[in-house]
Amino acid sequence: MLPTLLDVQASVGLALVSHLFYANYEPSAPTVLAVYLVGSLSYLFLAATSHPSSSPFDWIVSLAVLQTAYTASLLSSIAAYRLFFHRLRSFKGPSSLALSKWAWVPTDLAGQRPAKVTSLHATYGDVVRVGPRELSINDVGAINQILGGQSACRKGPWYTAAHGGKGPRSLSLHVTIDTGDHRSRRRIWDAGFSVAALRSYEAQLRQTTRKLLTQLDARTGGEVAMDQWCQFYAFDVMSELGFSRSFDLIGKGSFSKPIELLEGAMQAIMVLGAVPYLSAVARVAPNPIKDFEDFTEEALRERVGRSAEKKRGDDDRADIFTHLLGEDKATGWKHTWNELNADAGLVVVAGSDTTSSVLAMVIFHLVKHPDVLERVRKELHDVFGHDYEEEEHDLDFDKLAKECVWLNAVLNETMRLYPPVASGLQRESPSGASSSLVLNLKHSASTVVVPPATILSVPTTALHHDPRNFSPSPDAFRPERFVDPSKEERFEAAAFMPFGYGPTGCVGKKLAWMEMRLMLANFIGRFDANFAPGFDPEKYVRECIKDTFTMTRTAPIRMVLSRRAR
Numbered sequence: 351m352l353p354t355l356l357d358v359q360a361s362v363g364l365a366l367v368s369h370l371f372y373a374n375y376e377p378s379a380p381t382v383l384a385v386y387l388v389g390s391l392s393y394l395f396l397a398a399t400s401h402p403s404s405s406p407f408d409w410i411v412s413l414a415v416l417q418t419a420y421t422a423s424l425l426s427s428i429a430a431y432r433l434f435f436h437r438l439r440s441f442k443g444p445s446s447l448a449l450s451k452w453a454w455v456p457t458d459l460a461g462q463r464p465a466k467v468t469s470l471h472a473t474y475g476d477v478v479r480v481g482p483r484e485l486s487i488n489d490v491g492a493i494n495q496i497l498g499g500q501s502a503c504r505k506g507p508w509y510t511a512a513h514g515g516k517g518p519r520s521l522s523l524h525v526t527i528d529t530g531d532h533r534s535r536r537r538i539w540d541a542g543f544s545v546a547a548l549r550s551y552e553a554q555l556r557q558t559t560r561k562l563l564t565q566l567d568a569r570t571g572g573e574v575a576m577d578q579w580c581q582f583y584a585f586d587v588m589s590e591l592g593f594s595r596s597f598d599l600i601g602k603g604s605f606s607k608p609i610e611l612l613e614g615a616m617q618a619i620m621v622l623g624a625v626p627y628l629s630a631v632a633r634v635a636p637n638p639i640k641d642f643e644d645f646t647e648e649a650l651r652e653r654v655g656r657s658a659e660k661k662r663g664d665d666d667r668a669d670i671f672t673h674l675l676g677e678d679k680a681t682g683w684k685h686t687w688n689e690l691n692a693d694a695g696l697v698v699v700a701g702s703d704t705t706s707s708v709l710a711m712v713i714f715h716l717v718k719h720p721d722v723l724e725r726v727r728k729e730l731h732d733v734f735g736h737d738y739e740e741e742e743h744d745l746d747f748d749k750l751a752k753e754c755v756w757l758n759a760v761l762n763e764t765m766r767l768y769p770p771v772a773s774g775l776q777r778e779s780p781s782g783a784s785s786s787l788v789l790n791l792k793h794s795a796s797t798v799v800v801p802p803a804t805i806l807s808v809p810t811t812a813l814h815h816d817p818r819n820f821s822p823s824p825d826a827f828r829p830e831r832f833v834d835p836s837k838e839e840r841f842e843a844a845a846f847m848p849f850g851y852g853p854t855g856c857v858g859k860k861l862a863w864m865e866m867r868l869m870l871a872n873f874i875g876r877f878d879a880n881f882a883p884g885f886d887p888e889k890y891v892r893e894c895i896k897d898t899f900t901m902t903r904t905a906p907i908r909m910v911l912s913r914r915a916r
């Protein structure tokens with residue numbers, strides 16, 4: 351028994367009807383699978399009742415023919431629609447990306463999305479179609495309109511995919527899409543990073559910095575994986591300031607298993623975020639970061655258990671959870687257990703990979719540019735006196751921020767060259783039929799009309815490396831551009847956005863700055879550093895830096911430290 355021509359035509363017709371339906375009500379992966387399953391079982395039932403003399407093998411062959419006709423027609427119809435009829439059809443970009451976001455998977459697996467987006471803008475211009483319904487806008491004028499407080503855009507489907515299908519009141523702040531909910535929660539978070547809160551973290555920050563220096567001291571003369579020590583430092587800081595409990599990676603001098611798992615899983619999050627269908631499938635697979643989640647949940651449980659001691663004043667250390675366990679005074683919003691749990695993971699992830707990447711890369715660049723290192727060191731001596739590198743010398747946070755211009759410039763320049771969150775942050779324009787968004791582009795002095803329900807991003811790396819924003823030599827490490835921007839050919843301050851922008855921008859920015867300045871100033875004072883024998887910095891930059899939403903490295907930055915003579 352083979353299907354008749356009429357059967358095949360019916361399959362093709364059904365595919366076209368499905369496409370019409372799918373175009374209006376974008377289905378989830380389980381819905382698509384359910385349609386296939388129900389359709390197939392119904393066909394088998396019909397075949398069995400109308401052709402009882404044929405064998406089950408014949409019915410299955412017949413079903414396979416019809417399924418192939420259905421799938422091929424559905425995919426062809428979707429492809430033709432996306433290329434020739436879609437509301438974004440007039441925007442330039444590679445056809446592969448207009449057809450499907452699956453085309454991003456090889457690039458994301460290689461961790462090269464920021465470089466690829468930058469090269470797409472060089473080829474196609476400032477507005478590029480980078481997905482069936484997605485545009486990348488490489489223009490400083492679009493930042494406020496897409497990410498700013500007045501923007502009608504909200505977080506895009508990447509964030510839904512990244513939260514792995516958790517229900518409402520179970521999400522972390524970062525993946526909370528509803529703007530009202532985000533605002534209430536953000537106010538609670540903001541309290542944890544207020545001036546007073548940051549002051550209360552200073553002593554702990556100094557203590558962790560001392561611990562790091564002591565451990566590095568013990569390793570002078572031998573080889574150290576400098577980037578990993580920066581990670582140990584940042585993870586310990588976040589566990590201590592997050593939950594008043596140390597992961598103690600610095601003490602152990604190695605990663606614990608949950609943190610290692612987390613690092614491995616970041617790439618998966620990047621790929622799954624690009625292709626939401628994949629994330630639906632991944633949801634039924636074993637959770638790769640279960641150990642990490644159990645670990646942060648356990649830390650949270652212990653922390654909540656200690657709340658009573660803190661209230662009694664037996665433990666007066668303040669931490670970020672002191673604030674997250676409170677409520678928003680304006681709306682009375684109080685976090686659920688699942689939200690607190692998700693935020694426990696967020697504290698660790700958001701605060702660690704980012705800060706550690708900047709520290710690793712700034713030390714890398716200072717070793718590569720000894721003249722700049724000397725400049726920073728001289729300034730530290732001028733500000734703090736010649737004995738500032740003495741042990742236990744507590745550097746003043748305000749002086750580090752306000753008087754150490756070169757120290758701040760090298761950190762800024764590192765974040766310009768290697769923003770730790772390197773790809774554009776995804777937002778979605780409103781979906782109502784009359785909700786087109788008109789963006790005013792600065793460089794081309796033109797406007798672009800963005801159709802409703804378009805996914806948008808402003809590509810951070812492309813902006814940071816654009817000669818129209820930073821000149822001369824936008825790809826070179828030139829911290830002097832931040833020392834005196836007025837002397838630069840081009841310095842577009844608004845195009846520098848390593849911490850994101852607007853109401854969803856980085857809540858931990860000030861803490862990150864305190865941590866980075868303190869660690870770097872102390873490190874520079876105490877150690878001379880060289881690349882380890884055989885380490886090739888040029889090759890390292892070319893081959894070992896990957897974007898997995900936050901920056902990761904595929905090999906250690908090998909250095910040899912020596913203690914500076916007093």
Ligand code: HEM
Nearest residue numbers: 523524700701704705771775848849850854856857858862
């Ligand atoms: C150099 C260090 C850091 C950089 C470059 C950085 C960068 C960013 C960026 C670009 C965003 C926006 C992400 C988005 O819109 O999807 C963000 C958000 C966030 N960051 Fe940071 N970050 C850093 C350090 C920290 C630290 C130390 C913390 C402390 C916990 C932190 C906590 C957060 C949180 C909670 C969010 C989500 C904010 C929200 O959705 O309202 N970050 N960060």
